[in-house]
Amino acid sequence: MLSANLSGIFYLISGVLFILALRGLSSPETSRQGNFFGVLGMTIAIVVTFLSIGNFSNGFLVVLIFLLMGGLIGAFIAYKIPMTAMPELVAGFHSLVGLAAVFVAIAAFLNPEAFNLGSPGNIKLVSLIEMSIGAAVGAITFSGSIIAFLKLQGLMSGNPITFKGQHPLNALIIISIIVTIYLLCSTQSSNLFWVLLAISFLIGFLLIIPIGGADMPVVISMLNSYSGWAAAGIGFTLENTALIITGALVGSSGAILSYIMCKGMNRSFFNVILGGFGTTEQSALAKNKEKRPVKSGNADDAAFLMKNASSVVIVPGYGMAVAQAQHALREMVDTLKKNDIKVSYAIHPVAGRMPGHMNVLLAEANVPYDEVFELEEINNEFANADVAFVIGANDVTNPVAKTDPQSPIYGMPVLDVEKCKSVLFVKRSLSPGYAGIDNDLFYKENTLMLFADAKKMTEDITKNL
Protein backbone atom coordinates (compact mmCIF):
# COMPACT_ATOMS: atom_id res chain seq x y z
CA MET A 1 0.00 0.00 0.00
CA LEU A 2 1.33 3.38 -1.00
CA SER A 3 1.51 6.13 1.60
CA ALA A 4 -0.73 9.13 1.02
CA ASN A 5 2.29 11.35 0.49
CA LEU A 6 3.89 9.09 -2.08
CA SER A 7 0.67 8.70 -4.05
CA GLY A 8 0.23 12.47 -3.86
CA ILE A 9 3.58 12.88 -5.57
CA PHE A 10 2.61 10.41 -8.28
CA TYR A 11 -0.66 12.26 -8.88
CA LEU A 12 1.37 15.44 -9.25
CA ILE A 13 3.59 13.72 -11.84
CA SER A 14 0.58 12.63 -13.84
CA GLY A 15 -0.79 16.17 -13.67
CA VAL A 16 2.49 17.46 -15.10
CA LEU A 17 2.37 14.83 -17.85
CA PHE A 18 -1.09 16.09 -18.80
CA ILE A 19 0.29 19.61 -19.10
CA LEU A 20 3.01 18.25 -21.41
CA ALA A 21 0.35 16.44 -23.42
CA LEU A 22 -1.34 19.74 -24.23
CA ARG A 23 1.99 21.45 -24.76
CA GLY A 24 2.83 18.88 -27.45
CA LEU A 25 -0.06 20.10 -29.55
CA SER A 26 1.75 23.35 -30.33
CA SER A 27 2.95 21.70 -33.53
CA PRO A 28 2.04 18.54 -35.43
CA GLU A 29 5.60 17.18 -35.06
CA THR A 30 5.52 17.15 -31.26
CA SER A 31 1.84 16.26 -30.98
CA ARG A 32 2.23 12.49 -31.14
CA GLN A 33 4.75 12.58 -28.32
CA GLY A 34 2.31 14.77 -26.40
CA ASN A 35 -0.39 12.17 -26.75
CA PHE A 36 2.02 9.57 -25.39
CA PHE A 37 2.63 11.73 -22.30
CA GLY A 38 -1.12 11.87 -21.82
CA VAL A 39 -1.42 8.09 -21.92
CA LEU A 40 1.50 7.76 -19.52
CA GLY A 41 -0.04 10.25 -17.08
CA MET A 42 -3.34 8.39 -17.15
CA THR A 43 -1.65 5.02 -16.59
CA ILE A 44 0.27 6.37 -13.60
CA ALA A 45 -2.88 7.86 -12.08
CA ILE A 46 -4.84 4.60 -12.39
CA VAL A 47 -2.05 2.32 -11.14
CA VAL A 48 -1.31 4.60 -8.18
CA THR A 49 -4.98 4.60 -7.22
CA PHE A 50 -5.03 0.80 -7.13
CA LEU A 51 -1.80 0.67 -5.11
CA SER A 52 -2.88 3.30 -2.62
CA ILE A 53 -6.13 1.46 -1.88
CA GLY A 54 -4.15 -1.78 -1.77
CA ASN A 55 -7.26 -3.88 -1.96
CA PHE A 56 -6.90 -6.69 -4.49
CA SER A 57 -9.87 -8.79 -3.47
CA ASN A 58 -12.90 -9.67 -5.56
CA GLY A 59 -13.86 -6.02 -5.86
CA PHE A 60 -10.62 -5.42 -7.74
CA LEU A 61 -11.64 -7.96 -10.37
CA VAL A 62 -15.01 -6.31 -10.80
CA VAL A 63 -13.29 -2.96 -11.24
CA LEU A 64 -11.04 -4.44 -13.90
CA ILE A 65 -14.00 -5.96 -15.72
CA PHE A 66 -15.84 -2.63 -15.85
CA LEU A 67 -12.63 -0.89 -16.90
CA LEU A 68 -12.00 -3.32 -19.73
CA MET A 69 -15.60 -3.22 -20.83
CA GLY A 70 -15.50 0.56 -21.15
CA GLY A 71 -12.05 0.39 -22.72
CA LEU A 72 -13.18 -2.03 -25.41
CA ILE A 73 -16.20 0.08 -26.27
CA GLY A 74 -14.02 3.20 -26.41
CA ALA A 75 -11.37 1.55 -28.57
CA PHE A 76 -14.01 0.17 -30.90
CA ILE A 77 -15.59 3.61 -31.34
CA ALA A 78 -12.19 5.25 -31.86
CA TYR A 79 -11.31 2.90 -34.72
CA LYS A 80 -14.71 2.84 -36.39
CA ILE A 81 -15.70 6.49 -36.29
CA PRO A 82 -15.43 8.33 -39.62
CA MET A 83 -13.53 11.62 -39.44
CA THR A 84 -16.58 13.57 -40.60
CA ALA A 85 -18.38 12.48 -37.41
CA MET A 86 -15.75 14.01 -35.11
CA PRO A 87 -17.99 16.80 -33.75
CA GLU A 88 -20.67 14.29 -32.67
CA LEU A 89 -18.04 12.05 -31.14
CA VAL A 90 -16.53 14.85 -29.09
CA ALA A 91 -19.98 15.96 -27.92
CA GLY A 92 -20.77 12.38 -26.96
CA PHE A 93 -17.52 12.03 -25.03
CA HIS A 94 -18.25 15.25 -23.15
CA SER A 95 -21.55 13.84 -22.02
CA LEU A 96 -19.76 10.77 -20.63
CA VAL A 97 -17.32 12.89 -18.62
CA GLY A 98 -20.29 14.80 -17.22
CA LEU A 99 -22.17 11.65 -16.29
CA ALA A 100 -19.07 10.05 -14.75
CA ALA A 101 -18.64 13.15 -12.59
CA VAL A 102 -22.27 12.89 -11.49
CA PHE A 103 -21.88 9.20 -10.62
CA VAL A 104 -18.71 9.79 -8.61
CA ALA A 105 -20.45 12.59 -6.74
CA ILE A 106 -23.43 10.32 -6.00
CA ALA A 107 -21.11 7.56 -4.78
CA ALA A 108 -19.29 10.02 -2.54
CA PHE A 109 -22.56 11.37 -1.20
CA LEU A 110 -23.91 7.90 -0.39
CA ASN A 111 -20.68 6.56 1.08
CA PRO A 112 -18.61 9.50 2.33
CA GLU A 113 -16.52 7.26 4.62
CA ALA A 114 -14.80 5.71 1.62
CA PHE A 115 -13.49 9.14 0.65
CA ASN A 116 -12.73 10.35 4.20
CA LEU A 117 -15.40 13.00 3.95
CA GLY A 118 -17.34 12.25 7.14
CA SER A 119 -20.38 10.04 7.50
CA PRO A 120 -23.77 10.05 5.71
CA GLY A 121 -25.86 12.96 6.94
CA ASN A 122 -22.76 14.48 8.44
CA ILE A 123 -20.48 15.24 5.51
CA LYS A 124 -17.80 17.90 5.92
CA LEU A 125 -19.27 21.21 4.80
CA VAL A 126 -16.48 22.10 2.38
CA SER A 127 -16.63 18.66 0.77
CA LEU A 128 -20.37 18.90 0.42
CA ILE A 129 -20.12 22.26 -1.33
CA GLU A 130 -17.44 20.97 -3.69
CA MET A 131 -19.37 17.80 -4.30
CA SER A 132 -22.61 19.56 -5.14
CA ILE A 133 -20.89 22.00 -7.47
CA GLY A 134 -19.13 19.11 -9.23
CA ALA A 135 -22.37 17.18 -9.49
CA ALA A 136 -24.36 20.16 -10.78
CA VAL A 137 -21.80 21.12 -13.42
CA GLY A 138 -21.42 17.46 -14.40
CA ALA A 139 -25.17 17.12 -14.85
CA ILE A 140 -25.33 20.29 -16.97
CA THR A 141 -22.43 18.99 -19.09
CA PHE A 142 -24.21 15.68 -19.55
CA SER A 143 -27.62 16.89 -20.67
CA GLY A 144 -26.17 19.82 -22.66
CA SER A 145 -23.82 17.50 -24.55
CA ILE A 146 -26.64 15.08 -25.29
CA ILE A 147 -28.57 17.89 -26.98
CA ALA A 148 -25.44 19.02 -28.85
CA PHE A 149 -24.88 15.43 -29.94
CA LEU A 150 -28.45 15.03 -31.18
CA LYS A 151 -28.26 18.31 -33.10
CA LEU A 152 -24.92 17.43 -34.70
CA GLN A 153 -26.03 13.92 -35.53
CA GLY A 154 -29.11 15.35 -37.21
CA LEU A 155 -31.44 13.39 -34.91
CA MET A 156 -32.74 16.73 -33.74
CA SER A 157 -33.25 19.80 -35.91
CA GLY A 158 -30.30 22.16 -35.95
CA ASN A 159 -32.69 25.09 -35.80
CA PRO A 160 -32.76 27.09 -32.61
CA ILE A 161 -35.71 26.20 -30.40
CA THR A 162 -36.99 29.30 -28.66
CA PHE A 163 -40.13 30.02 -26.72
CA LYS A 164 -41.60 32.88 -24.76
CA GLY A 165 -40.20 33.39 -21.30
CA GLN A 166 -37.20 31.18 -22.03
CA HIS A 167 -34.59 33.47 -20.51
CA PRO A 168 -36.54 34.26 -17.31
CA LEU A 169 -37.19 30.52 -16.90
CA ASN A 170 -33.49 29.70 -17.26
CA ALA A 171 -32.57 32.44 -14.82
CA LEU A 172 -35.10 31.08 -12.36
CA ILE A 173 -33.68 27.56 -12.60
CA ILE A 174 -30.11 28.77 -12.15
CA ILE A 175 -31.15 30.67 -9.02
CA SER A 176 -32.96 27.62 -7.70
CA ILE A 177 -29.78 25.54 -8.25
CA ILE A 178 -27.87 27.93 -6.02
CA VAL A 179 -30.64 27.93 -3.41
CA THR A 180 -30.77 24.13 -3.46
CA ILE A 181 -27.01 23.87 -2.94
CA TYR A 182 -27.32 26.24 0.00
CA LEU A 183 -30.19 24.26 1.56
CA LEU A 184 -28.42 20.96 0.87
CA CYS A 185 -25.36 22.16 2.72
CA SER A 186 -27.33 23.33 5.71
CA THR A 187 -29.66 20.32 6.01
CA GLN A 188 -27.59 17.45 4.47
CA SER A 189 -30.87 16.09 3.16
CA SER A 190 -30.40 13.45 0.46
CA ASN A 191 -33.70 14.44 -1.15
CA LEU A 192 -32.28 17.87 -1.90
CA PHE A 193 -29.26 16.19 -3.50
CA TRP A 194 -31.51 14.40 -5.99
CA VAL A 195 -33.48 17.60 -6.59
CA LEU A 196 -30.23 19.37 -7.33
CA LEU A 197 -29.27 16.73 -9.91
CA ALA A 198 -32.70 16.83 -11.54
CA ILE A 199 -32.79 20.60 -12.02
CA SER A 200 -29.17 20.62 -13.22
CA PHE A 201 -30.02 18.07 -15.90
CA LEU A 202 -32.97 20.23 -16.87
CA ILE A 203 -30.99 23.46 -17.18
CA GLY A 204 -28.30 21.77 -19.30
CA PHE A 205 -31.01 20.73 -21.71
CA LEU A 206 -32.69 24.15 -21.74
CA LEU A 207 -29.41 26.02 -22.21
CA ILE A 208 -28.49 24.25 -25.44
CA ILE A 209 -31.80 23.94 -27.31
CA PRO A 210 -31.96 27.62 -28.36
CA ILE A 211 -28.52 27.46 -29.96
CA GLY A 212 -28.41 26.82 -33.70
CA GLY A 213 -26.36 24.36 -35.71
CA ALA A 214 -23.65 26.69 -36.97
CA ASP A 215 -23.01 27.97 -33.45
CA MET A 216 -22.03 24.46 -32.46
CA PRO A 217 -18.28 25.29 -32.44
CA VAL A 218 -18.97 27.59 -29.48
CA VAL A 219 -21.26 25.09 -27.77
CA ILE A 220 -18.82 22.20 -28.05
CA SER A 221 -15.96 24.32 -26.72
CA MET A 222 -18.15 25.54 -23.90
CA LEU A 223 -19.18 22.01 -22.91
CA ASN A 224 -15.51 21.03 -23.09
CA SER A 225 -14.86 23.76 -20.56
CA TYR A 226 -17.75 22.62 -18.32
CA SER A 227 -16.50 19.04 -18.29
CA GLY A 228 -13.19 20.39 -16.99
CA TRP A 229 -14.80 22.42 -14.20
CA ALA A 230 -16.89 19.41 -13.21
CA ALA A 231 -13.73 17.28 -12.98
CA ALA A 232 -12.03 19.99 -10.91
CA GLY A 233 -15.00 20.14 -8.53
CA ILE A 234 -14.77 16.40 -7.95
CA GLY A 235 -10.99 16.75 -7.67
CA PHE A 236 -11.46 19.11 -4.72
CA THR A 237 -13.82 16.65 -3.08
CA LEU A 238 -11.36 13.79 -3.48
CA GLU A 239 -8.41 16.01 -2.59
CA ASN A 240 -6.70 14.72 -5.70
CA THR A 241 -4.03 16.90 -7.35
CA ALA A 242 -4.12 15.15 -10.73
CA LEU A 243 -7.82 15.78 -11.01
CA ILE A 244 -7.58 19.40 -9.90
CA ILE A 245 -4.77 20.17 -12.36
CA THR A 246 -6.54 18.40 -15.21
CA GLY A 247 -9.85 20.04 -14.47
CA ALA A 248 -8.25 23.49 -14.52
CA LEU A 249 -6.40 22.72 -17.77
CA VAL A 250 -9.47 21.42 -19.55
CA GLY A 251 -11.65 24.18 -18.16
CA SER A 252 -9.40 26.93 -19.40
CA SER A 253 -8.78 25.14 -22.69
CA GLY A 254 -12.49 25.01 -23.46
CA ALA A 255 -12.94 28.62 -22.38
CA ILE A 256 -10.18 29.79 -24.74
CA LEU A 257 -11.63 27.80 -27.64
CA SER A 258 -15.07 29.33 -27.01
CA TYR A 259 -13.46 32.76 -27.01
CA ILE A 260 -11.64 32.07 -30.32
CA MET A 261 -14.87 30.79 -31.89
CA CYS A 262 -16.89 33.81 -30.71
CA LYS A 263 -14.23 36.13 -32.03
CA GLY A 264 -14.35 34.30 -35.37
CA MET A 265 -18.01 35.27 -35.58
CA ASN A 266 -17.59 38.71 -34.02
CA ARG A 267 -20.25 37.85 -31.48
CA SER A 268 -20.18 38.04 -27.74
CA PHE A 269 -20.32 34.84 -25.75
CA PHE A 270 -23.69 35.82 -24.29
CA ASN A 271 -25.11 36.57 -27.69
CA VAL A 272 -24.33 33.00 -28.75
CA ILE A 273 -25.56 31.45 -25.51
CA LEU A 274 -28.86 33.30 -25.60
CA GLY A 275 -29.31 31.80 -29.04
CA GLY A 276 -31.84 32.20 -31.80
CA PHE A 277 -29.49 33.93 -34.23
CA GLY A 278 -30.74 35.29 -37.54
CA THR A 279 -34.17 33.73 -37.46
CA THR A 280 -36.62 36.62 -37.42
CA GLU A 281 -36.23 39.91 -39.23
CA GLN A 282 -33.36 38.86 -41.46
CA SER A 283 -35.26 36.27 -43.45
CA ALA A 284 -37.93 38.85 -44.16
CA LEU A 285 -35.25 41.22 -45.37
CA ALA A 286 -33.87 38.66 -47.77
CA LYS A 287 -37.28 38.21 -49.37
CA ASN A 288 -37.66 41.90 -50.08
CA LYS A 289 -34.58 41.95 -52.23
CA GLU A 290 -35.19 41.77 -55.93
CA LYS A 291 -33.56 39.05 -57.90
CA ARG A 292 -30.12 39.99 -59.04
CA PRO A 293 -28.42 38.31 -61.96
CA VAL A 294 -25.81 35.67 -61.26
CA LYS A 295 -23.42 33.99 -63.61
CA SER A 296 -23.49 30.25 -63.45
CA GLY A 297 -21.25 27.76 -65.13
CA ASN A 298 -20.45 24.08 -65.38
CA ALA A 299 -17.48 21.87 -64.59
CA ASP A 300 -15.98 22.58 -67.99
CA ASP A 301 -15.89 26.35 -67.42
CA ALA A 302 -14.42 25.84 -63.98
CA ALA A 303 -11.71 23.53 -65.31
CA PHE A 304 -10.86 26.04 -68.01
CA LEU A 305 -10.45 28.87 -65.48
CA MET A 306 -8.28 26.75 -63.23
CA LYS A 307 -6.09 25.44 -65.99
CA ASN A 308 -5.17 28.99 -66.95
CA ALA A 309 -4.49 30.05 -63.40
CA SER A 310 -1.11 30.08 -61.76
CA SER A 311 -2.40 30.03 -58.21
CA VAL A 312 -5.59 28.70 -56.68
CA VAL A 313 -6.88 29.18 -53.13
CA ILE A 314 -9.40 26.67 -51.80
CA VAL A 315 -11.96 27.76 -49.20
CA PRO A 316 -13.63 24.74 -47.60
CA GLY A 317 -16.61 24.91 -45.27
CA TYR A 318 -19.17 22.73 -43.57
CA GLY A 319 -20.74 21.82 -46.93
CA MET A 320 -17.55 19.97 -47.84
CA ALA A 321 -17.93 17.83 -44.72
CA VAL A 322 -21.58 17.13 -45.49
CA ALA A 323 -20.80 16.11 -49.08
CA GLN A 324 -17.71 14.15 -47.93
CA ALA A 325 -15.89 15.92 -50.74
CA GLN A 326 -12.44 16.14 -49.12
CA HIS A 327 -10.94 13.19 -51.02
CA ALA A 328 -12.35 14.31 -54.36
CA LEU A 329 -11.00 17.77 -53.60
CA ARG A 330 -7.50 16.48 -52.94
CA GLU A 331 -7.56 14.55 -56.24
CA MET A 332 -8.51 17.73 -58.04
CA VAL A 333 -5.67 19.57 -56.34
CA ASP A 334 -3.21 16.80 -57.30
CA THR A 335 -4.15 17.29 -60.93
CA LEU A 336 -3.75 21.05 -60.60
CA LYS A 337 -0.33 20.60 -59.06
CA LYS A 338 0.75 18.41 -61.94
CA ASN A 339 0.04 21.40 -64.16
CA ASP A 340 2.36 23.52 -61.98
CA ILE A 341 -0.45 25.47 -60.39
CA LYS A 342 0.19 26.65 -56.85
CA VAL A 343 -2.58 25.55 -54.48
CA SER A 344 -3.24 26.56 -50.89
CA TYR A 345 -6.17 26.15 -48.51
CA ALA A 346 -7.76 28.95 -46.49
CA ILE A 347 -9.54 27.98 -43.26
CA HIS A 348 -11.85 30.33 -41.41
CA PRO A 349 -11.82 29.86 -37.61
CA VAL A 350 -15.51 28.88 -37.51
CA ALA A 351 -15.60 26.79 -40.69
CA GLY A 352 -17.33 23.51 -39.87
CA ARG A 353 -19.00 22.42 -36.69
CA MET A 354 -16.11 22.41 -34.23
CA PRO A 355 -12.72 24.09 -33.82
CA GLY A 356 -10.24 22.67 -36.33
CA HIS A 357 -12.90 20.57 -38.08
CA MET A 358 -11.72 21.40 -41.62
CA ASN A 359 -8.08 20.77 -40.76
CA VAL A 360 -8.83 17.23 -39.64
CA LEU A 361 -10.83 16.45 -42.75
CA LEU A 362 -8.10 17.77 -45.03
CA ALA A 363 -5.49 15.84 -43.08
CA GLU A 364 -7.60 12.74 -43.53
CA ALA A 365 -7.55 13.30 -47.28
CA ASN A 366 -3.73 13.45 -47.14
CA VAL A 367 -3.46 17.18 -47.64
CA PRO A 368 -0.10 18.23 -46.15
CA TYR A 369 -0.70 20.57 -43.21
CA ASP A 370 1.81 23.12 -44.48
CA GLU A 371 -0.49 23.88 -47.43
CA VAL A 372 -3.34 24.76 -45.07
CA PHE A 373 -3.48 28.32 -43.73
CA GLU A 374 -5.50 30.21 -41.14
CA LEU A 375 -7.42 33.37 -41.95
CA GLU A 376 -4.77 35.88 -40.84
CA GLU A 377 -1.99 34.01 -42.62
CA ILE A 378 -3.65 33.88 -46.00
CA ASN A 379 -6.07 36.79 -46.26
CA ASN A 380 -3.57 38.98 -48.11
CA GLU A 381 -2.92 36.23 -50.64
CA PHE A 382 -6.37 36.42 -52.21
CA ALA A 383 -5.45 39.63 -54.04
CA ASN A 384 -2.57 37.82 -55.74
CA ALA A 385 -4.41 34.59 -56.50
CA ASP A 386 -6.08 33.85 -59.81
CA VAL A 387 -8.88 31.59 -58.69
CA ALA A 388 -10.66 31.09 -55.37
CA PHE A 389 -12.53 27.82 -55.13
CA VAL A 390 -15.23 28.07 -52.45
CA ILE A 391 -16.55 24.65 -51.53
CA GLY A 392 -19.21 24.39 -48.86
CA ALA A 393 -18.47 27.72 -47.19
CA ASN A 394 -20.83 30.68 -47.34
CA ASP A 395 -21.18 33.29 -44.58
CA VAL A 396 -17.45 33.34 -43.92
CA THR A 397 -16.84 34.69 -47.43
CA ASN A 398 -19.57 37.32 -47.42
CA PRO A 399 -18.10 40.76 -48.20
CA VAL A 400 -21.17 42.35 -46.57
CA ALA A 401 -19.44 41.79 -43.23
CA LYS A 402 -16.99 44.52 -44.27
CA THR A 403 -19.31 46.90 -46.09
CA ASP A 404 -22.81 46.93 -44.58
CA PRO A 405 -23.11 48.08 -40.95
CA GLN A 406 -26.79 46.99 -41.01
CA SER A 407 -25.90 43.37 -41.58
CA PRO A 408 -26.04 41.00 -38.62
CA ILE A 409 -22.62 39.65 -39.53
CA TYR A 410 -21.06 43.11 -39.86
CA GLY A 411 -17.62 43.14 -38.30
CA MET A 412 -17.14 39.39 -38.49
CA PRO A 413 -13.70 38.57 -39.89
CA VAL A 414 -14.21 37.12 -43.37
CA LEU A 415 -11.95 35.70 -46.04
CA ASP A 416 -11.30 38.30 -48.75
CA VAL A 417 -12.35 35.90 -51.47
CA GLU A 418 -13.78 38.63 -53.73
CA LYS A 419 -10.29 40.07 -54.27
CA CYS A 420 -9.32 37.07 -56.39
CA LYS A 421 -9.33 37.50 -60.16
CA SER A 422 -12.13 34.97 -60.35
CA VAL A 423 -14.21 33.12 -57.80
CA LEU A 424 -15.68 29.67 -58.29
CA PHE A 425 -18.50 29.07 -55.83
CA VAL A 426 -19.75 25.51 -55.48
CA LYS A 427 -23.21 25.47 -53.97
CA ARG A 428 -26.46 23.64 -54.44
CA SER A 429 -28.61 26.77 -54.73
CA LEU A 430 -28.63 30.49 -54.03
CA SER A 431 -30.17 29.96 -50.61
CA PRO A 432 -28.67 32.04 -47.83
CA GLY A 433 -26.30 30.55 -45.27
CA TYR A 434 -26.79 30.07 -41.58
CA ALA A 435 -26.95 33.76 -40.75
CA GLY A 436 -30.00 33.97 -43.03
CA ILE A 437 -28.54 36.68 -45.23
CA ASP A 438 -27.76 36.87 -48.89
CA ASN A 439 -24.13 36.51 -49.87
CA ASP A 440 -23.04 39.50 -52.00
CA LEU A 441 -20.30 37.37 -53.45
CA PHE A 442 -22.87 35.49 -55.58
CA TYR A 443 -23.58 38.61 -57.64
CA LYS A 444 -20.04 39.86 -58.16
CA GLU A 445 -18.77 40.38 -61.67
CA ASN A 446 -15.94 37.88 -61.20
CA THR A 447 -17.96 35.13 -59.53
CA LEU A 448 -18.99 31.98 -61.34
CA MET A 449 -21.59 29.91 -59.51
CA LEU A 450 -21.31 26.14 -59.88
CA PHE A 451 -24.68 24.72 -58.87
CA ALA A 452 -24.11 21.10 -57.89
CA ASP A 453 -23.23 18.72 -55.12
CA ALA A 454 -19.75 19.58 -53.91
CA LYS A 455 -18.32 16.10 -54.38
CA LYS A 456 -19.81 15.52 -57.81
CA MET A 457 -18.74 18.94 -59.08
CA THR A 458 -15.19 18.45 -57.85
CA GLU A 459 -14.96 15.07 -59.57
CA ASP A 460 -16.33 16.52 -62.81
CA ILE A 461 -13.80 19.34 -62.75
CA THR A 462 -10.99 16.84 -62.29
CA LYS A 463 -12.19 14.94 -65.36
CA ASN A 464 -12.16 18.13 -67.39
CA LEU A 465 -8.74 19.30 -66.31
Add this chain to the structure above:
Amino acid sequence: MEIDPIIFRLSIFILSIFIGYYVVWSVTPSLHTPLMSVTNAISSVIIVGAIIAGLAGNSDTIFNNSSIFGFLAISLAAINIFGGFLVTQRMLAMYKKKKRK
Protein backbone atom coordinates in the same frame (compact mmCIF):
# COMPACT_ATOMS: atom_id res chain seq x y z
CA MET B 1 -2.39 29.19 13.00
CA GLU B 2 -2.14 26.49 10.43
CA ILE B 3 -3.21 26.98 6.85
CA ASP B 4 -6.15 24.83 5.85
CA PRO B 5 -5.06 22.30 3.16
CA ILE B 6 -7.88 23.53 0.97
CA ILE B 7 -5.90 26.73 0.44
CA PHE B 8 -3.08 24.66 -1.05
CA ARG B 9 -5.48 22.86 -3.35
CA LEU B 10 -6.98 26.18 -4.35
CA SER B 11 -3.47 27.47 -5.15
CA ILE B 12 -2.81 24.45 -7.36
CA PHE B 13 -6.12 25.00 -9.07
CA ILE B 14 -5.60 28.70 -9.77
CA LEU B 15 -2.02 28.23 -10.98
CA SER B 16 -3.14 25.37 -13.24
CA ILE B 17 -5.73 27.62 -14.83
CA PHE B 18 -2.93 30.02 -15.72
CA ILE B 19 -0.76 27.19 -17.06
CA GLY B 20 -3.73 25.99 -19.10
CA TYR B 21 -4.29 29.49 -20.41
CA TYR B 22 -0.75 29.89 -21.75
CA VAL B 23 -0.36 26.32 -22.97
CA VAL B 24 -3.63 26.32 -24.88
CA TRP B 25 -2.94 29.65 -26.58
CA SER B 26 0.22 28.09 -27.99
CA VAL B 27 -1.72 25.21 -29.56
CA THR B 28 -1.78 25.63 -33.33
CA PRO B 29 -5.33 26.22 -34.64
CA SER B 30 -5.06 23.30 -37.05
CA LEU B 31 -4.85 20.97 -34.05
CA HIS B 32 -7.89 22.30 -32.22
CA THR B 33 -9.93 19.17 -32.87
CA PRO B 34 -7.25 16.83 -31.45
CA LEU B 35 -6.97 19.29 -28.54
CA MET B 36 -10.63 18.73 -27.74
CA SER B 37 -10.40 14.97 -27.97
CA VAL B 38 -7.27 14.81 -25.83
CA THR B 39 -8.69 17.14 -23.16
CA ASN B 40 -11.66 14.82 -23.18
CA ALA B 41 -9.43 11.85 -22.51
CA ILE B 42 -7.44 13.48 -19.73
CA SER B 43 -10.48 14.89 -17.93
CA SER B 44 -11.54 11.27 -17.55
CA VAL B 45 -8.85 10.97 -14.90
CA ILE B 46 -12.02 11.28 -12.81
CA ILE B 47 -11.83 7.49 -13.04
CA VAL B 48 -9.60 7.77 -9.96
CA GLY B 49 -12.64 8.76 -7.91
CA ALA B 50 -14.71 6.06 -9.56
CA ILE B 51 -12.18 3.37 -8.60
CA ILE B 52 -12.15 4.51 -4.98
CA ALA B 53 -15.96 4.39 -4.94
CA GLY B 54 -16.01 0.98 -6.61
CA LEU B 55 -13.55 -0.59 -4.19
CA ALA B 56 -15.13 0.96 -1.11
CA GLY B 57 -18.12 -1.26 -0.63
CA ASN B 58 -16.65 -4.72 -0.30
CA SER B 59 -16.56 -5.43 3.39
CA ASP B 60 -19.69 -7.58 3.05
CA THR B 61 -20.75 -7.23 -0.54
CA ILE B 62 -19.02 -6.00 -3.64
CA PHE B 63 -22.13 -4.30 -4.92
CA ASN B 64 -23.89 -1.79 -2.77
CA ASN B 65 -25.76 1.28 -3.83
CA SER B 66 -22.65 3.45 -3.60
CA SER B 67 -20.14 1.16 -5.31
CA ILE B 68 -22.48 0.44 -8.20
CA PHE B 69 -22.28 4.11 -9.16
CA GLY B 70 -18.51 3.77 -8.92
CA PHE B 71 -18.50 0.80 -11.29
CA LEU B 72 -20.71 2.59 -13.81
CA ALA B 73 -18.49 5.65 -13.65
CA ILE B 74 -15.44 3.44 -14.24
CA SER B 75 -16.94 2.17 -17.47
CA LEU B 76 -17.97 5.62 -18.68
CA ALA B 77 -14.57 7.10 -17.91
CA ALA B 78 -12.82 4.13 -19.52
CA ILE B 79 -14.78 4.63 -22.75
CA ASN B 80 -13.50 8.19 -22.76
CA ILE B 81 -9.92 7.35 -21.87
CA PHE B 82 -9.45 4.66 -24.48
CA GLY B 83 -11.68 6.33 -27.06
CA GLY B 84 -10.19 9.78 -26.51
CA PHE B 85 -6.52 8.85 -26.66
CA LEU B 86 -6.94 6.42 -29.55
CA VAL B 87 -8.98 8.75 -31.71
CA THR B 88 -6.49 11.55 -31.00
CA GLN B 89 -3.67 9.28 -32.07
CA ARG B 90 -5.58 8.34 -35.21
CA MET B 91 -6.07 11.99 -36.08
CA LEU B 92 -2.52 13.06 -35.32
CA ALA B 93 -1.15 10.26 -37.51
CA MET B 94 -2.87 11.91 -40.46
CA TYR B 95 -1.12 15.26 -40.14
CA LYS B 96 1.74 15.00 -42.61
CA LYS B 97 4.15 17.46 -44.09
CA LYS B 98 4.59 18.02 -47.79
CA LYS B 99 6.75 15.37 -49.40
CA ARG B 100 10.09 16.80 -50.37
CA LYS B 101 10.76 16.51 -54.06
